[in-house]
Amino acid sequence: MKKGQIFEGMVEEVNFPNKGIVKIDARQVTVKNTIPGQKVSFMVNKIRKGKAEGRLLDTLEKSPVELEQVSCPHFGSCGGCNYQSLPYEEQLKLKAEQVLNLLESVVPNVNELFEGIKASPQQFGYRNKMEFTFGDEYKDGPLSAGMHKRNSFYDIVTVDQCQIVDEDYRKILSCTLEFFQKSGAAFYHRLRHTGYLRHLLVRKAVKTGEILIDLVTTTQYDKMSSCQPEEIRDILQRKKETSATKETTESEDTMQSGAELLNSSDAESEAVILSSWKEALLGLSLSGTITGILHTKNDSVADAVKNEGTDLLYGRDYIVEELLGLKFKISTFSFFQTNSLGAEVLYETAREYIGDTLNEKAGKIVFDLYSGTGTIAQMLAPAARNVIGVEIVEEAVEAAKENAALNQLNNCEFIAGDVLKVLDTIVEKPDFIVLDPPREGIHPKALEKIIRYGVDQMIYISCKPTSLQRDLEVLLARGYEVKRVCCVDMFPGTVHVETIALLQKSKPDTYVKLSLDMEDYYRIMNTEGDAKIE
Known part of the structure; x- marks a missing residue:
């Protein structure tokens, strides 16, 4: 070969x-x-x-x-959903088998412990967030907006019939794409580092129906200012004619330079076109309600959504979602589980695994490590004396504090920083630990510090089974055992799956009681002393 x-x-x-x-x-x-x-x-x-x-x-x-026929017309070209050609029961079976195969090598008797996989309440239209990318489907093709083509870093497939979001997302995407196609706007080319349009972010709360829309662009509006739609050019021309009738002075102190005039024109033009885009969105007939429209600037060369300044074009900059009776404010860049109904299944399972542990003894302290926006911490707060969440993303920590206040929880504390470093600064010792790390899992040194707390039980929530496998191998070698484990499908149609494991500190199977009188003690000590002299 x-x-x-x-x-x-x-x-x-x-x-x-x-x-x-x-x-x-x-x-x-x-x-x-x-x-x-x-x-x-x-x-x-x-x-x-x-x-x-x-x-x-x-x-x-x-x-x-x-399946003979797949429900999504983009399947095969779009790189987002690899398992959509399988019946949902087969998807669940495949994911459960994959996780079980990984855990068999590290968890004794895992076949007896494994509780299977829990389905997402919705197979389609389940996502509460989508990040669409602007580009073209083939070189020098028309503007497209959607997802990366399968096995392609550059080509973008317009997914205006995507099935993992609801109809509101599809209408917002189509409206935005049509608007900017007419405007002649150029997408940001990652090799040339030129162009204007980068991403379209849409979030929709399942329980409240609130919608947040954010257009992410570069600051290179001048690259598209000569290609404005006719109505935009008419508005700007009328403004220029009005401005020309005003008295001006020839003084160099008050005269704008040509560059300043050009920049002023570009900024004014961009404001007009963004306002027109906003009005087009607000004119859509949607099942949800648009509560905020934003414009974010991002000149980073990285192919990721970064916030280098955001302007509010309409409404407010967040939506409110509800999970298991709690409310959560979600901004454009907040981390939040992308399947709201699936998240309820995930967190209900976590609460079931924890069970009466927190109620057995009053005044327990819980550490929620890698806490994100504090969702798990707030769900455990009523049963604990104090919950301490640690999260490296400062914006997520601020959101967690706001959400705790929104839910009138005063026993939650959230700390911004790396778990590896923050643990050294916390005086309190935990009675219970919740681990919900990012995809790469837990840093080995951080895991060592976590183990040294010696808590009786932990919950590990993993979004990447291979990382869970690696970390469980360490935890089991250091005296923990898996008591319960199952999967929750948060991402139907895709290869991803969440896994929850309940770990318990191992205890000796038997105890041996020894009694020794002082006469025997001194005889043993003298014998040891004689042996050393020899």
């Missing part, structure tokens, strides 16, 4: 995260974006330390478990 060779084969299994296994002449090749039972063709693109990887070229035969 050599790099560049093309093979055909059957996908025997798919490991997390979406790594299909194909055997060619008894040699195992990993091919991503496949389904068990498919016959595929692939090109070998990497061979390292005896392991081979292939790039999927084509699906020659569908898997027997795949």
Whole structure:
């Protein structure tokens, strides 16, 4: 087997995260974006330390478990939903098997402990946030807005019929795309570092129906100012004619330079076009209610949404969502679980696992590490004396404090900083620890500090099973055992899955009681002394 060779084969299994296994002449090749039972063709693109990887070229035969027709018209071209061709029951089965296979190598008797996978309450239209990217579907093609094309870093597929969001998202995306196509606006080109349009962020609260919209652009509006729609040009021309009738002085002290006039014109033009875009959005017939429209500037070369200044074009800069009776203010850049109804299943499961632990003894202190906007901390607050949340993102900590006040919880404390460093500054010792780390899991040094607290029980909520597998191996080696574990599907149609594990400090199976009188003690000590002299 050599790099560049093309093979055909059957996908025997798919490991997390979406790594299909194909055997060619008894040699195992990993091919991503496949389904068990498919016959595929692939090109070998990497061979390292005896392991081979292939790039999927084509699906020659569908898997027997795949659907005849997929509900989303963008499936296959969009890189967002790899498992949408599977019936939902098969998706759940596949995800549960993947997690179980990972945990079998580190958790004794995991097959007996594993409680399966809990489904998302909604298979479609479940997301409360979407981040659409502006670009083109092919080189020099028309403006598009949506998701990255599968296996492509640059091409963007317009997903105006996306099925994991509701109709309001699709209307907002279509309206925005049509508006800026007419305006002649250029998208930000990541290689040339030129262009205006970058991202469109949309958030919608499932329980309240509130909608927040944020257009993310560069400050390079001058690059599109010559391509304004006719109505925008008419407005600006009338303003210029009005301005020209006013008396002006020739004094250099009061005369604007040509550059200043140009910049003023660009800023005025941008304000007019953003106002027109806002009015187009407010004219849409939606099931929810637009409570805020924003414009964020981002000149970073990184392909990520960064806030380098945000202007409020309409309403307010947040929405309110409700989870399990609590209210949460969510801004554009707040971290919040993207499936609100699924999050309720996740947190209900966490509360079930914790059970009566916090009520067994009054006055317990809970550490919520990697606490985000404090969702879990606030759900545990009524049963604890004090909950301390630690989160590295300062904006999330501020949101957590606001949300705790909104929910009238006065026993929650939130600290901004790296868990590794913050733990050294906290005087209190926890009785219970909740771990909800980012995808990469817990830093080894931070995990060591967590273990040294020696709490009887912990909850570990993981969004990446391979990270959970690695961290559990350390925790089990240091005296903890898994008592319960299950999965929650927060992302139907995709390869992602959440896992919750309840850990308990191991206790000896038996105790041996010894009695020793002082005469025996001195005899033993004298014997040891004689042995040392010899």
